[in-house]
Structures are given as structure tokens and as C-alpha cells.
Amino acid sequence: MGVKSPQNEGELDYSEIQKYYSGSTLLITGATGFLGKVLLEKLLRSCPGIHKIYLLIRQNKGVKANKRFIEQFSGPIKISDVRFYLRLLEVDNIHDLSRRIVYIHDECVDQIVEISGDRGRSHISLVDGSVIELFDKMKLCCPNYAEKVAYIEGDIAKVRLGIGADDYTMLTKEVNLIFHVAATVRFDEKLKIALNLNVQAIKEMLELSKQTVKLKVKCSFHPQEQFS
Known part of the structure; x- marks a missing residue:
């Protein structure tokens, strides 16, 4: 049995959404x-x-x-920006926000939930000025993004x-x-x-x-x- 190249294997493993794009x-x-x-x-x-x-x-x-x-x-994403959109959309937590807009990768969600203190509820203890470097993980996954x-x-x-x-x-x-x-x-x-x-x-x-x-x-x- 032949060995698949990483590129071909990746193409075969594409989800329907990835194939669409x-x-x-x-x-x-x-x-x-x-x-x-x-x-x-x-x-x-x-x-x-x-x-x-x-x-x-x-x-x-x-x-x-x-x-x-x-x-x-x-540029980083400020936690205060996340809190603003939570309030604007009248959702209680970051998981609801990610479902209603776009998915925020697990690393970001974990950081936000951890500092919020109570199941990601936005009004409890989000710290203004804390930041998430949004594109760091993407740059590792997609080094040719530029x-x-x-x-x-x-x-x-x-x-x-x-x-x-x-x-x-x-x-x-x-x-x-x-x-x-x-x-x-x-x-x-x-x-x-x-x-x-x-x-x-x-x-x-x-x-x-x-x-x-x-x-x-x-x-x-x-x-x-x-x-x-």
C-alpha cells in the first residue's frame, strides 16, 4: 500500500466546510x-x-x-472588546457569543473563561487591559498566510x-x-x-x-x- 503525501491526506480529510471554501x-x-x-x-x-x-x-x-x-x-484582541460585544448581543457567556457569531479557538475561550471566574459570565470579573494575541496560533497553522x-x-x-x-x-x-x-x-x-x-x-x-x-x-x- 502506497504512503499518502501530507498534502493529499490533508485534502482527503477536509470537512464539508473546508471543501466549500x-x-x-x-x-x-x-x-x-x-x-x-x-x-x-x-x-x-x-x-x-x-x-x-x-x-x-x-x-x-x-x-x-x-x-x-x-x-x-x-494587534491583540482586548478582553474589554469581548465584554462589549457580550453586552451588545445580550448573551451571558463567551460560548454563546462564539456560537452566534464565529467560533473563537479553544485557547482564547479558555483564557477568557478563566479570568471571568464564573462560567464565562461577562459581568463578573473580566479584566480590562488583558489581551489575547489572536493571530499567534493561526500563524503556526498557516505560515503562508501573508x-x-x-x-x-x-x-x-x-x-x-x-x-x-x-x-x-x-x-x-x-x-x-x-x-x-x-x-x-x-x-x-x-x-x-x-x-x-x-x-x-x-x-x-x-x-x-x-x-x-x-x-x-x-x-x-x-x-x-x-x-x-
């Missing part, structure tokens, strides 16, 4: 935020067959998009998502799946800004989706609900 090109908005980072980490770590992931990144507070992209894989991820400069608040003509055309030809995670979660946001970010941006994303010839599915994540 294999060879796909993805576009993610909001990847520099908490939810977007966790989603990106999960995809890179758990779906090694992904061909390419494009991140839509805007210039923010004088920091150019390319610098924000470089910093994307070095070859799979690229950024597209844009701004969801602008027409055509602020994407240049050449990049826009490229996305319509290459992208298979879109995750629209970008939004404002401030409930006291100025109405005009909130409409641009949470309403107009979705219309622009749907327009991009309609022009994307190889699109399989578009998913949108919102503070109170998720739908696809």
Missing part, C-alpha cells in the same frame, strides 16, 4: 474590527484551501490603509465603497464569497453617519454583489443579528 476568493469588510479579526483568523486557520482573501481597509485618523493592513496581524491576504483601499461610506475602478473590476471578476462585517455599533451615532455606514453601505455592497460573476454567497454581520 477551498479554491475560493473572499472579500471581507470590517476586518480591522473585533468581529472581522476573529472571522479572518478563523478562516485562515481552519480553511487552508482558501485561495485569496481581500480586506477592504480605509485610511483612518491619518493612518494609511497599507499601514493598517500591516498592523492587522500584530501570500493569501491582500488589502483593497476603500471606504464603505462612499459611492462604490470608495474602491478604485481597477480594483472594483477585479473584485467583480474574482470574488466568490463576501463577508460584510463593517458597520457602526454606536447607538448614539449621528444619523447621517449611521445611515451611510449601516444602510447606504449595504446598498453599495449589494450592487457590487450583483456585478460579481463568480459569487457563491454574501454574508452580513450586524450587532443584533446575523443573516446571509
